[in-house]
Amino acid sequence: MVLWQVIGWVGSGLVVLSLMQARVLRFRWMNLAGAVVATVYNAVFAIWPFAAMNGAIAVIDVYWLWRLLRERHDSAVYEVVEVAPDDAYLQHVLGVHAADIAQFRAPAPGAPVAERGADGRVAFLVVRGDETVGVVLVRRLDEGVGYVELDWVTPRFRDFTPGEFVYRRSGVFAEHGFRRLVVPTGQADYLTRVGFRQQADGWVREVVAA
Template sequence: MPWWEVVGWAGSVLVVVSLMQARVWRFRVMNLVGAVLATAYNAMFGIWAFAAMNGAIAVIDVYWLWRLRRERSDANVYAVVEVAPDDAYLRHVLAVHADDVARHRSVPGDDAAGGDATGAELAFLVVRGDETVGVVLVRDRGDGSGVVVLDWVTPRFRDFTPGEFVYRDSDVFAAHGLSRLVVPTAPPGSAPYLQRVGFRRAEDDAWERAVA
């Protein structure tokens, strides 16, 4: 197969596969690469209508990637809302995403969380505009330590770290008398994220973070 046909097919495949991605960042990156390859392929054969269309798509993808990268740490974009542990909307979010939430819990088993996941004494929703993008549940041990029962982000924003806004706004934990946060068992693959939001490895598989 001639190399230019490989380029054309690769661009088409990437564009199609990008549409199957749940993560917004991954979608934009794959769509951008596919659009650039498709632009080059169509321009090579003088198919200017499709070259222009894919070129425009590439420009749009570059814009959104720039905007997403700029907003990923912008406190004006994300907000943290504290809710009651038995809040009806919180229960709804956790129920809708029950299987995915279970894979990201830091405390295995219901007993360790003091009931189900909504039994945590502190509950926070991470929102982007009117969209809920994450949930953080913390249980107060009563000795100044808070156990992070759940730190979960929706698949769309899993390439970002919206949960960090909860930890940055650490006065909410201090207001509840907490001096440190503990992740007793880090979910698989979460170590880089925990380091980014200020946690340090303690003993065994536990992670700790001081509350400012």
């Protein structure tokens, strides 16, 4: 009996903890685990209304996990919108999330900045429906080099990599005169997947015109 009490508390705890998660994917996994445990617990003690409720929650979680994982690399779901570096909405997003963004912003580039446009930058918003889920800022250096100053994702979608959709559109960088993109550091698996290769002083991606 004591073992089953522990199991029941574990299930309840997982459900409560899942509601505290900002990341949508982590929330779904934890909520699913808690719902499955709670379903088993209530079924063992024949508490059928709660068993049915938690079973239904588990099925809903499975559906959303399937959908989220299926769509994570789908360019039909995530759209890239190029905006002016001084765009009012972009500045609003950067301001609202300033504290979080500060943890991901790359240090100032060592090479000289080749000014062109507003502060020598190009900017992209990654949106999912009407929700902004990411920002990519690339600063222009001399000799056609683009310095990835920011590749940021909102906490809700941090288990995903929506920035990849910007790099898929490599033609847009060529249109802006970039021949190469550089980033000082980042997650190796992500950077490799979007076409960067590691060098002694950071990561580099050659730009190919579409």
